[in-house]
Amino acid sequence: MNKNLYNSVKFVIGEGFVTIEETGTLSDCELMELSNQFVRDPNFKEVKNLTLLVPAKFGKGARNYIKNRGFKPHDEVYFVQKDLQKGWKECGHLFQLRPLGEVHEAVFKEIWHQSMEGSLNAPQSLNMDEQMESVKKEIGPSYISTCLTVYEKGQPIGVVMPHIEPGTTEEGRIFYFGLIPEARGKGKSTAVYSQGLALLKDKFGASYSVGATSIHNKPMLRVFEKCGFDYMDKVTVYKRSLQT
Incomplete structure (x- = not known):
């Protein structure tokens, strides 16, 4: 062997x-x-x-x-990649992204759960508590800065979870991104994801970002396209x- x-x-x-x-x-x-x-x-x-x-x-x-x-x-x-050193068109609408500490973990998990409703990705095998523990285990203490609840006009509308891939110093990934059902289909997804990419570059120090989503998740594939990602592999x- x-x-x-x-x-x-x-x-x-x-x-x-x-x-x-x-x-x-x-x-x-x-x-x-x-x-x-x-x-x-x-x-x-x-x-x-x-x-x-x-x-x-x-x-x-x-x-x-x-x-x-x-x-x-x-x-x-599909796996995709984007060079964060090259400029991209950032959306003008900025949402408020609140980390754990400003948002109770139970609230974050509830919004995360709602954001997964109707997902076009394959179903998860873990429940929400297991997924939260998985984030803590995989990312480590910095999970507090990674688990961000997205707010618009004081109301939570989704989650975005930027982090540096463990074992690397410059590979930025977004562990999960999603909006609650009521916030979808209103042109917000690309703006929120673009804001997450800006955080990866400016706060987390990433020079590039790798993303992945199911071939069936056409809305997320459009977000990648609008944000300037290049195809890597299936x-x-x-x-x-x-x-x-």
């Missing part, structure tokens, strides 16, 4: 899940070996959900092997859930 395969990919470890990303440098055979190693690893034996992100370059044989290891296709996702999300 090639232990060095773990060094060739990226692990994201949260509450109740482990995800392997950046598998694109592997060969088909290495991906198959990695999936086998992943499911047999005693460190992950009790983890509720194991996830593999598999780029489009991998063949049918490798994908069938992964399925035989218990991984099921969960979603297809990946299939394979998930293996612990049987209970």
